[in-house]
Amino acid sequence: MRARDMGWIGCHNCGAVHDKGSRSCRTCGARLHGRLPNSLQKLWAWLVTGVFFLIPANLYPLISNEVFGHEEGHTILEGIVVFAESGDYLVAGVIFLASFVIPAFKVLVIAILALSIQFHWQLDRRVRHLLYEFVEFIGRWSMIDVFVVALLTGLVHLGAILAFLPGVGAICFALSVICTMLSAQALDSRLIWDGVENE
Amino acid sequence: MNDDPTLTQPEIKTRRERGWRSISLVWLVPVAAVAGALGLVWQSYSTRDIPIRIAFADATGIEPGKTEIRYREVVVGTVQSLQFSDDLEQVVAHAEINRDLARYLDTGTRFWLVTARVGPAGISGLNTLLSGSYIAADWDAEPGPQAREFIAEATAPAVPPGTKGRAVVLVSPDSGSVSVGAPILHKGVPMGKVAAVRFDPLSGSVLISGFIEAPYDRMITSGTRFWNVSGIGLELGEGGVQLKVDSLASLLQGGIAFDTPMSGGQTVGRRPVFDLYPDEASARDSLLGDSLQATVEVMSNFEGSVRGLRVGSEVLFRGVKVGQVKHLTAQVEEVEGGSPEIRMQVIYTVEPSRLGLQDVRTAEDTLSLLSTMVERGGLRARLMPASLFSGGLVVQLVEDDQAEPAAIDHESAPFPIMPSLPTPPDTLAVASQNVLDRVAALPVEELMQRAIMLLENVNAIVADGDTRALPADIRSVLDNVNSVAASESLRALPDDLRQAVASVNAVLDRFNGQEGVQKLVSALEEVRAAATYVSDFSVELPGLVASIDGLVAKADALPLEEVVASAGEVLQTANAFLQEDDVKRVPATLSAALEQAEKTLASIETAAGSVNDTLGKFEEQQVSQTLIDALNDLRAAAANVEDASAGLPSLLDDIDRLVATANDLPLNEVVTSADQVLQSADAFLRNEDMEKVPGALSGALEQVQQVLAELQEGGAVRNLNRTLETANAAADSVALAVKDLPELSRRLEELADTAEATIGAYGPGSPVNREVQAAIGDLRSTVRSLDALVEAIRRKPNSLLVGR
Structure with a gap:
């Protein structure tokens, strides 16, 4: 039993319920849609862009440290190796998790959700819901790398002796995270149970 | 649940538009991202770096991935990796160079490693101390044959890349302590540097590559000369001591000076070749010289x-x-x-x-x-x-x-x-x-020896007993004279004389009365006229003198050696003569002669009486009349003299001619004759007659001896002895002093040298003073540079770390 089945339309902005046939929300004035238009297309578009940005984000140095005027850059993987070699396994683990595992997992989850909606996979609604919740939750932690870079660049600036500069990889990584977040945002969660109801 | 059929019919449907209109605009985002990425890839590919290889002797300070390649301090590439050459002789740095500069990478491109360098020419590359070494590149703007493999220069070129100017090659037999980086000066102003010094085994000379910076390079013409000003030049000349130091830098690493003293030289080519002269004097001396090849x-x-x-x-x-x-x-x-x-x-x-x-x-x-x-x-x-x-x-x-x-x-x-x-x-x-040689060959020593022998013989004569007896004889003669004077007849002599004078007086009176004086005067006047005449002609004497000069010149050329030789022989003969016994008998003969004189004095006594008689007769025979006649004759004679002096010019001419003739005379023969005369004299001295002379002479000399003995008694000799002793002592002192003389003179010389050097050195405007001032100037500028460095570091400490 869905709101739609009852002839109601919920404003996806403020949540006010309207009768069918209403064109705009009476409380916030937003346009009313039964379902967000082109939701899956947007999701895929942002997801593809996000994945695409992950390639340079891992090939180019995430951060450059300039020691005595000599610039040296490290990619994400190099940074993990450096920390691991120097014995900071915790830091290396956190970076590995934030920079590799989470983004990859997020992309994977969004992709699974989109595919399951598009091809009406028979997945347990509980699992789908958990996946969606996970994407929503993990989104805010994806930016941990970018945050570290921004912090280092802003705080560690000892003139000519030591300085950190954001690398191309950081920008790409940030773009990638933004794109995947937009991708997750584009998903109209109501589509998740549209298919379920149909079964 | 589906009891309301109207509700089951969905009125609001998800639009399902087919075709391209159903594609959301959001797809533009990934398309734009891919397009941008592709653009970047294309750009990166199109401007990808050119791989090159640079060979180094060793890889000091080169780090793969870090060491940069700079051109004019702009990073144009990076060393990617290091490898050994196949023969392990070199380290090959694989580097990548900016694609934009690829067309300049020709065979003329040079690479060298820049590290911090401290030398006499200055400090450079301090920034590399912290940032690490880098590889400097230099190429010109004219693309040549392309190259991708290079061999790095061992040292940085002395002339910074891109400096405008002119390279010159100086040929020198040795380097003259000129080293790379040494300044090339003109009137003391640095106008270039020595870029390279190398030995050319083909020509056996040292080739010094120099670089003259613009705009001074225009001064280089075919009339330019280069010379070495390295080190310190110390010159001792008539002008005193001259210390030459051109600059502190030239003292440490040598230096070359040049000048173009000859105007109108032709312009020279791109890399002109000049000789490097060891000093300025020879450089200027060579000005007439042509090029080395000719x-x-x-x-x-x-x-x-x-x-x-x-x-x-x-x-x-x-x-x-x-x-x-x-x-x-x-x-x-x-x-x-x-x-x-x-x-x-x-x-x-x-x-x-x-x-x-x-x-x-x-x-x-x-x-x-x-x-x-x-x-x-x-x-x-x-x-x-x-x-x-x-x-x-x-x-x-x-x-x-x-x-x-x-x-x-x-x-x-x-x-x-x-x-x-x-x-x-x-x-x-x-x-x-x-x-x-001829003078040296003259028998001077022999002559001297003979003279010494002669003197010895004279000594022997003087020492002879007869000579000593001479004074006694003289004394007896005087005694006799005394007795003669004391004789009666001699005392009567004055009276007779008085009478004679009276007679003369009478004669003169008569002479006076008969105008004798007037005649005498006129006669004298005529003589005077004649003398004037003669004096006029003395004007012509200079010519005569010149002729005599010639004669003298001729005499100059005479074979004097032979004369001297003859004289030597004469002396030898005289020597022999004096050695003869007869000569020793001379004193005795002399004494006899004195006895004779005694007798003569006795005769004088009787003679006085005769004089008296004669004067008496003189009065009677009217002598004055005769005198007047005589004066008349004299006058006539004077007139004759005047006439004769009229002929004096011709006479002078004759003398002139005579002298000229004499000039032409075979004077050599005369000298030969003189030689002969001397030989005759020799023979004469050897004559037996001469043997009688010495006897008399010895008597005389004996007397001289006596006199000398008396002189000795008078104390004169003692005084003389004392004087001689004093002189002896003085001579000893002198001898001692002479022994110390070389040492003394050496010290004096040193003192003089020192004084000369000191005076010459410290006078205002003296070379030493100038040089010292120049040196002080150098020091001062060095101190100023240090000051500037300290100031710069104080203001921007991090400039030490980052370079500029």
Whole structure:
């Protein structure tokens, strides 16, 4: 039993319920849609862009440290190796998790959700819901790398002796995270149970 | 749940538009991202770096991935990796260079490692201390044959890349302590640097590459001369001590100065070649010289000694220096069927422009011209004394028409042989040598020996007993004179004389009365006129004097040696004569003579009486009348003299002629005659008659001895002795002093040198003072530079770390 089945339309902005046939929300004035238009297309578009940005984000140095005027850059993987070699396994683990595992997992989850909606996979609604919740939750932690870079660049600036500069990889990584977040945002969660109801 | 059929029918449906309209605009985002990425890839590909390889001797300071390649301090590439060359001799750095600069990467591109460097020329590359070394590159804007493999320079070029100016090559027999980076100065202003110093095994000389910075490079023409100003030059000359220090830097790493003293020189090419002269004097001296190529080296073989000839001796042509001696060797020459002959071989240079050969470009041209001069003009080399006194020799190129035909031997090694002439014997030096030889050959010592013997003999005579007896004899003579004076008749003599005078008086009175005086006066006047006449002609005497001069000159050339030899013989004879016993008998004879004198005095007594009688007669015979007649005669004679003096000019002419004749006379014969006369004198002295003379002489000398003895008693000799003793003591002191004299003179010399140096050195405007001031100036500028450095570091400490 869905709101739609009852002839109601919920404003996806403020949540006010309207009768069918209403064109705009009476409380916030937003346009009313039964379902967000082109939701899956947007999701895929942002997801593809996000994945695409992950390639340079891992090939180019995430951060450059300039020691005595000599610039040296490290990619994400190099940074993990450096920390691991120097014995900071915790830091290396956190970076590995934030920079590799989470983004990859997020992309994977969004992709699974989109595919399951598009091809009406028979997945347990509980699992789908958990996946969606996970994407929503993990989104805010994806930016941990970018945050570290921004912090280092802003705080560690000892003139000519030591300085950190954001690398191309950081920008790409940030773009990638933004794109995947937009991708997750584009998903109209109501589509998740549209298919379920149909079964 | 689906009981309301209207509700089950969905009125609001998800639009399902097909075709391209159903595609959301959001797809533009990934498309734009991919397009941007592709654009970046394309850009990165199109501007991808050019891989090159640079070979280094070692990889000091080169780090793969970090070491940059800079051109004019702009990073244009990075070293990617390091590898060894196949033979492990070199380290090859694989680097990538900006694609934009690829077309300039030609064979002229140079790479070198820049590290911090502290040297006499200054401090450079301090920024590399912290940032690490980098590889500097230099290329010009003209693309040449492309290259991708390079060999790095061992050291940074002294001239910064891109500096405008002109490179020059200086040829020098040795480096003269000039090192890379040494300044090239003009009037003390640095205008360039020495870029490289290398030895050229082909020419055996040192090639110094220098660089003159713009705009000073325009001063370099074919008339420019370079010379070495390295180190300290200390010159001791008549002007005092001269200390030459050009700058502190030139003291440490050498220096080269140049000047263009000859205006109107031609412009030179891209890399002109100049000679580097050892000092300024020789540089300016060479101004007439042509280029190095046109100067030829030739050899000449000389017989006999070449003592006095040394490396650097002049080669003269008609008194003008045309070259200099380079080398002296002895050359053994095998002669067929005889012992090997040793010849002195002299190698010397000839500069064609100094020979008056202008348009000569190559050494071959010079040689062919010299050949022509040898074959047609009779050009020969010979050794001549440089001056009458120095004893040094020069090589003289002379044109001798009478010389036997000869040609330059082009086949001989290492240089062509120029035919030579022996040194002529009639040169001034030889002549003067002959004169000295003749003087030296005179038997002066023999002469002196004979004179000494003569004196010894005189001494013997004086010591003779007879000579000593002489004073006694004289005393007895005087006694006799005394007795004569005391005699009666002599006392009566005054009365007789008085009478005689009275008679004379009478005669004079009469003479007065008869106008004798007037006649005498007129006669004297005539004599005076004659004298005036004579004096007029004395004007002509100078000519006469000149003739006599000639005569004297002639006499000058006489064979004096023979005369001296004869004189020597005479002295020897005289010596022998004095040694004879007869001579020793002279005193006795002399004493006899004195006895004779005694008798003579006795005769005087009787003579006085006769005088009296004569005066009486004189009065009676009217002598005064005769005197007047005589005066008349005298007057007539004076008139005659006047007449005669009229003929004086002709007489003078005659004398002149006579002198001229005398001039032409075979004076040599006269001298020969004189020689003969002396020989005759010799013979005369040997004559037996002469033997009688010594007896008398010995008596006289004996007396002299006596006198001397008396003198001695009078104390004069004692005084003399004392004086001589004093003199002796003085002489001893002098002798002692003389022993210390060399030491003293050495000290005096040192003192004088020191004083000279000191005075010369510290006078205002003196060279030392100037040099010291220049040195102080250098120091001051160094201190200023240090000050500036300290100030810069104080203001921007991190400039030490980051460079600028």
